[in-house]
Amino acid sequence: MEQVTKGFFRGLMDKIGVTSQPDDAPPSESEEQLQQAAVVADVQEKPKGEPGFFERLKQGLKKTTDGLVGRIDTLVLGKKVIDAETLEELEEILITSDIGVKTTVELIRTLEQRLGRNELKDGAALRAALKEEILARLVAHHQVLDMTGSRPFVLLVIGVNGVGKTTTIGKLASRYSADGRKVLLAAADTFRAAAAEQLESWGSRSGVDVIRHKEGADPSAVVFDACKAAVARQVDILIVDTAGRLHTKVNLMEEMKKIRRVIDREIPGAPHETLLVVDAATGQNAISQARLFKDAAGVTGIALTKLDGTAKGGIVVAVSHEFALPVRYIGVGESIDDLRDFNPQEFTDALFQA
Amino acid sequence: MFDSLSEKLESVFKKLRGQGLMTEDNIKDALREVRLALLEADVNFKVVKDFVESVRTKAIGVEVLGSLSPGQQIIRIVHDELVLVMGGGSDNALDLAAKPPVALMMVGLQGAGKTTTCGKLGRHLKGLKRRPLLVPADVYRPAAIDQLTTVGRQLGLEVFNSSADQKPVDICIAAMKYAELNGYDTVILDTAGRHQIDDFLMNELAEIKAATQPREILFVADAMTGQEAVNVAVGFNELLDITGVILTKLDGDAKGGAALSIKAVTGKPVKFVGLGEKLDALEVFHPDRLVSRILGMGDVLSLVEKAQSVFDEKEAARLQQKLKKNQFDLEDFLAQMQQIRKMGSMESIMGMIPGMGKMMKQMKGAQPSEKDMVRIEAIIRSMTPGERANHGIINGSRRLRIAKGSGTSVPEVNQLLKRFTEAQKVVKQLQKLGPKGLLKGMGGLGKGMLPFG
Numbered sequence: 001m002e003q004v005t006k007g008f009f010r011g012l013m014d015k016i017g018v019t020s021q022p023d024d025a026p027p028s029e030s031e032e033q034l035q036q037a038a039v040v041a042d043v044q045e046k047p048k049g050e051p052g053f054f055e056r057l058k059q060g061l062k063k064t065t066d067g068l069v070g071r072i073d074t075l076v077l078g079k080k081v082i083d084a085e086t087l088e089e090l091e092e093i094l095i096t097s098d099i100g101v102k103t104t105v106e107l108i109r110t111l112e113q114r115l116g117r118n119e120l121k122d123g124a125a126l127r128a129a130l131k132e133e134i135l136a137r138l139v140a141h142h143q144v145l146d147m148t149g150s151r152p153f154v155l156l157v158i159g160v161n162g163v164g165k166t167t168t169i170g171k172l173a174s175r176y177s178a179d180g181r182k183v184l185l186a187a188a189d190t191f192r193a194a195a196a197e198q199l200e201s202w203g204s205r206s207g208v209d210v211i212r213h214k215e216g217a218d219p220s221a222v223v224f225d226a227c228k229a230a231v232a233r234q235v236d237i238l239i240v241d242t243a244g245r246l247h248t249k250v251n252l253m254e255e256m257k258k259i260r261r262v263i264d265r266e267i268p269g270a271p272h273e274t275l276l277v278v279d280a281a282t283g284q285n286a287i288s289q290a291r292l293f294k295d296a297a298g299v300t301g302i303a304l305t306k307l308d309g310t311a312k313g314g315i316v317v318a319v320s321h322e323f324a325l326p327v328r329y330i331g332v333g334e335s336i337d338d339l340r341d342f343n344p345q346e347f348t349d350a351l352f353q354a
Numbered sequence: 355m356f357d358s359l360s361e362k363l364e365s366v367f368k369k370l371r372g373q374g375l376m377t378e379d380n381i382k383d384a385l386r387e388v389r390l391a392l393l394e395a396d397v398n399f400k401v402v403k404d405f406v407e408s409v410r411t412k413a414i415g416v417e418v419l420g421s422l423s424p425g426q427q428i429i430r431i432v433h434d435e436l437v438l439v440m441g442g443g444s445d446n447a448l449d450l451a452a453k454p455p456v457a458l459m460m461v462g463l464q465g466a467g468k469t470t471t472c473g474k475l476g477r478h479l480k481g482l483k484r485r486p487l488l489v490p491a492d493v494y495r496p497a498a499i500d501q502l503t504t505v506g507r508q509l510g511l512e513v514f515n516s517s518a519d520q521k522p523v524d525i526c527i528a529a530m531k532y533a534e535l536n537g538y539d540t541v542i543l544d545t546a547g548r549h550q551i552d553d554f555l556m557n558e559l560a561e562i563k564a565a566t567q568p569r570e571i572l573f574v575a576d577a578m579t580g581q582e583a584v585n586v587a588v589g590f591n592e593l594l595d596i597t598g599v600i601l602t603k604l605d606g607d608a609k610g611g612a613a614l615s616i617k618a619v620t621g622k623p624v625k626f627v628g629l630g631e632k633l634d635a636l637e638v639f640h641p642d643r644l645v646s647r648i649l650g651m652g653d654v655l656s657l658v659e660k661a662q663s664v665f666d667e668k669e670a671a672r673l674q675q676k677l678k679k680n681q682f683d684l685e686d687f688l689a690q691m692q693q694i695r696k697m698g699s700m701e702s703i704m705g706m707i708p709g710m711g712k713m714m715k716q717m718k719g720a721q722p723s724e725k726d727m728v729r730i731e732a733i734i735r736s737m738t739p740g741e742r743a744n745h746g747i748i749n750g751s752r753r754l755r756i757a758k759g760s761g762t763s764v765p766e767v768n769q770l771l772k773r774f775t776e777a778q779k780v781v782k783q784l785q786k787l788g789p790k791g792l793l794k795g796m797g798g799l800g801k802g803m804l805p806f807g
Binding site for chain 1: 389396465467469494495496551577579583603609631
């Protein structure tokens, strides 16, 4: 267990280095405004990937690096010959980085082929090739979300329980309203206690209206009202928060289909984007989540949350690749501006930065 | 979908047949499969390594018995070993033996399910004739306090009155005092979710621990967690010395290998599992059930429980009466179909029955789609009560009317009636088998009871 412990402390030290501000304290009124101002400035200055961010992502991914790349380096660097055994061990490393069995097997097969063509002379070449292959898989489906196509643009946010749907929506709302777009939120999580209050609290932070009903109301009814309101108030973006549901619960999946039907009926062609929120700490189950949610709800994009912990983002590779889904956003913290556009190059770079 | 471990081992061991002993050499492939199956179930790789090593030691030199296939033997060793690691049979009840009020502290990552579990645990304790006080000490997440307050109201449990501008430590201290003065014997502290590397928030937990001297510190872990589970659990355990684990969201299709990792690296027992969003969905942990789940061996007990949870008892009794009299009609057929539908997808049901893995594959494609189900329902609903009770009277013109009424076609009606006749036959056979044959009958259920297959 030595390595785990070491990793933990190193993670602790990283964190001390990164978080000088107590980022989890509840922002007071003035702080809030400051933060908002910061978001605005941020966005206006340079819409995506400002300098500090890469560092930040790298720090966040440092633990992933310890796990994935650290082990790959130990395995391959300095190796003169790449043999079947090396690949087998590499396969295990990839699986244990939550990359998923299917994607791993495919990655290894590709590497085997390249090895067969004598492209990979030594460990360093193998490492570079692996990075290339992972990047290629992320780039293949990468696409930034374009929200200009229709008005109102309806964004439906779904996922299993506790992945951070409401928090992600709060961040999205803040970001888009800072961008000068008119945003409306729909609190269609009528099941979990105080879910609507949570959304309202986010809404008030960024001055965004929330459509809600009483707890236990029909989520489709909330969505219906929200759609009507979105059209009447001429908002640019309507974001719908749904209750967390395990993808194996048939009745809850049916409920979601109904929500979709209602949205489509009220605003033809909507939802324009169905965002599946995935917790970075999720293991192989993310594959099953993506499969069933895609079948039932036509997921069109992924948001990966909680990357500020030690969790590996490995599942992104598998989910994006196996289901041809673009990763749209990553969540790297709890404060309101901690949501970023996903950038495959940066992500992979950070992943492979030893 | 990955095949279950048992199937894979069977194929690996085909070449082993006829050999007398298991040796280092001939179980190598099998152990690789074991390793992959465990990794697939999100068991941490280091834990897997140690574990496979111990299975190897146990397996080498074991005689290949005639009655058991080598694959089955390995599975058995793996199963027993896993149950052992998970602390099979050890007492995992809550330790509340202290001078009241006794504090229980819930800790974990964001979104693990702490607040919901607090409510469930409060309900559980109430059932044990204790008087729990719920204390919301999560001042960071918006509306977290409201959430616990609502949960408490739903359960009729008192929730300590705290507000988001207080310090969590102060809330907990005040709550303990309040409990002492008002006769609450157990205090459940709901803390905010946090990453184990966030030293600011982790210190806060240490302070709460020092101030309240909790008898139990329960680490709440999401069953869907991957390899990360170990890092997180070790982080929390090092600082707080947790006393137990609650595994949540096990009602999905996650294998829950994380529990195995956590147990293996911290040595702390899993005490409860969360099996749903309803506030009564908390159960005492059974190691053997989780192990079967990890190995993909089927989980008959859970299936039975699941069936019990959705099957209406009265309805079941009525159906039994009808079955006895051989009066299984289309009405019952529809009712049964709907009940099975409530249990979830056919795939998930089949997955719980041992040995059904293979059958599942054969049934692929032959499976009822949601659409088929709707059509069947429409057809039966378009029949008169008389027709439903006795399908023999459905002649050509009736068929045409039913088809028109349900928006389907006559061939579809014919097909349904044919399937139903087959189902009736199965029911008759089931009758002959008696209660003991029920499980065997379940196999038949997949094939004949439903109008496809």
